Amino acid sequence: MNAEDRLHRAGVDGELDGRAVLEHDAASEATELARRCSLIEELDLQGLPLLRRDYVTLVVATVLIPIVLIIVGNLK
Amino acid sequence: MSAHETSAQHAALQNGWPQTRQERHWSGTNIFGTAIATAIATWCFIIGGFVSFYLAAAPGTLAVLAGSLIGMLFIVLALLPVCGKYGIDSAVSTRPQFGVRGSLLSVVLIYGSTLGWNIILFIFMGRATNSILKGFGVHPPGWVTGAAGVAGILLALLALRRGPESLKDFGPPIAVLTLVLGVVVMYLLVHKLGVQKLLHAHAVAPAASRRVNWASGVEVLVASNLSWWAYTGGIVRNGPSARKAMWPLITGLGLGVGVGSLAGFYAGLVIPTSGGDPTQFLIQTGGNVIGVILLVFVIIADLGTVVVGVYSSAIGLRQVAGVSKLSWNATTLLAVLPAFVIVGIFPDQVFDRFGTFLAFLGVCFGPVCGIQIADYFLLRRQTLDAHGLYDRTRAGAYRYWAGFNPVGFVSFAAGVVVYLYLLDPVTYSSRTPFEFLGASIPSVFVAGLVYYVGTRLVLVPARRGGYEHLEPAGRALRSQRRIGPDPQPGAASTATVPDTL
Known part of the structure; x- marks a missing residue:
């Protein structure tokens, strides 16, 4: 059962005897997931993105160079 | 860092939850080390060996390098921006395209590809054992290959019994061992057979068309590198910067396989019956003593690689609701269960169909890449x-219909059909325009195009999948009016419901 399901179950079954600890864990996991989702939507906390020049070099390395290799190979 | 923070970060790592930039500590060197450790294993020998069917040494070398780089274009575009930005893994990154439940498809694909690679390595271990026995003058019966492969599975399970934590550093030493093995194999081939023989060796089983041979050689590497889709998200999400991860990925995963495959490629050319498989020629070229020692290295390297592979497969399986309740040992057993039958009973038949497995990788991961690229960028x-990635309620952004996005599945099917039309993965017969474009590249583009059109025609009008920003302005404003607060009689329009409508 994943955290989202656990949160739901914790909400529904949280008062049942003998399962309180498990559901407390489930609820805290779901809270942690929700906290992380909120945090990661903030620009300062996201990973640094590729820049335009990175995309240009990517195209050079993975499109233009292979084309050159294939052309050179076919000349022989 | 407090105990609570450590525990929270551990949970985030294990469950594929977002990691903030500040929590990610992998440098470019760490990413490169993990990438090259993932890519370089003894499977490189048979990837290269497969190219030797189509091309001679000089053009084949160029085709191998070109295919390696082309494959990485799609992997980088599909995963690096999204996984780097949100700190999520490959499987979670497909939820916007397939739905929060439909992304189970990607878990199945990850399971299939890691299982396939593991099976290849288990059979490798069996064949190496067989050859070692021959080196000692024993002529083993046919079942020895399967039995030794099954013994390899049991050894891998035994190594994983203590849990996953102690296995994280297996990769780099195995990559170094395999690279050394590759260098020694190349030295043996050159020393024994000479450079001239290598340069003048013909392709083993070329097609009639020169263009088809070229396309096939490139396609083998493109498809092989597309299989790194399964691993890339898990690597990238540990680094704080997509910029710092790009070149380590291209060189480690892409060129790692390319350069690593060359030894198998050259071996396949000069020893045509081997198909690049070192277990079939090390005794012959190195002599009994050196050959047996190298074969033992092959087994050790394979064992290390499959332990990491089974670990990855088990972690992937634990994303599935029912499996997450199983014990760790039961999960690892589940991860290799089909391998017992396949390796134990059909080792040679499966090994001989390696090309079909490579095509399977292109068939499956090419369309996924195309769909992700079209969705994320266009x-x-x-x-x-971010909340929508994990929200399975009706309000979830990526809930679609019951958690599945039919447009994603139709697009995936379209990509698969295109691939199968261009290249039959069983017979390896091809149709035009395979000789110009290969099969994976058109498959990527068609899947992405179908997804783009399907989203515009179906998902946007149906208001599913969080595409509200693509709605025509008037319609979007009308829907805002519908869901906005009821204005007081006689009051001015609210900010979200302009009075121009």
Whole structure:
């Protein structure tokens, strides 16, 4: 059962005897997931993105160079 | 860092939850080390060996390098921006395209590809054992290959019994061992057979068309590198910067396989019956003593690689609701269960169909890449709803219909059909325009195009999948009016419901 399901179950079954600890864990996991989702939507906390020049070099390395290799190979 | 923070970060790592930039500590060197450790294993020998069917040494070398780089284009575009930005893994990154439940498809694909690679390595271990026995003058019966492969599975399970934590550093030493093995194999081939023989060796089983041979050689590497889709998200999400991860990925995963495959490629050319498989020629070229020692290295390297592979497969399986309740040992057993039958009973038949497995990788991961690239760059403007990635309620952004996005599945099917039309993965017969474009590249583009059109025609009008920003302005405003607060009689319009409508 994943955290989202656990949160739901914790909400529904949280008062049942003998399962309180498990559901407390489930609820805290779901809270942690929700906290992380909120945090990661903030620009300062996201990973640094590729820049335009990175995309240009990517195209050079993975499109233009292979084309050159294939052309050179076919000349022989 | 407090105990609570450590525990929270551990949970985030294990469950594929977002990691903030500040929590990610892998440098470019760490990413490169993990990438090259993932890519370089003894499977490189048979990837290269497969190219030797189509091309001679000089053009084949160029085709191997070109295919390696082309494959990485799609992997980088599909995963690096999104996984780097949100700190999520490959499987979670497909939820916007397939739905929160439909992304189970990607878990199945990850399971299939890691299982396939593991099976290849288990059979490798069996064949190496067989050859070692021959080196000692024993002529083993046919079942020895399967039995030794099954013994390899049991050894891998035994190594994983203590849990996953102690296995994280297996990769780099195995990559170094395999690279050394490759260098020694190349030295043996050159020393024994000479450079001239290598340069003048013909392709083993070329097609009639020169263009088809070229396309096939490139396609083998493109498809092989597309299989790194399964691993890339898990690597990238540990680094704080997509910029610092790009070149380590291209060189480690892409060129790692390319360069690593060359030894198998050359071996396949000069020893045509081997198909690049070192277990079939090390005794012959190195002599009994050196050959047996090298074969033992092959077994050790394979064992290390499959332990990491089974670990990855088990972690992937634990994303599935029912499996997450199983014990760790039961999960690892489940991860290799089909391998017992396949390796134990059909080792040679499966090994001989390696090309079909390679095609399977292109068939499956090419369309996924195309769909992700079209969605993230053309439709979502490089922004996801982070809560929506995990929200299975009706309000979830990526809930679609019961958690599944039919447009994603239709697009995937379209990509698969295109691939199968261009290249039959069983007979390896091809149709035009395979000789110009290969099969994976058109498959990527068609899947992405179908997804783009399907989203515009179906998902946007149906208001599913968080594409509200693509709605025509008037319609979007009308819907805002519908869901906005009821204005007081006689009051001015609210800010979200302009009075121009």
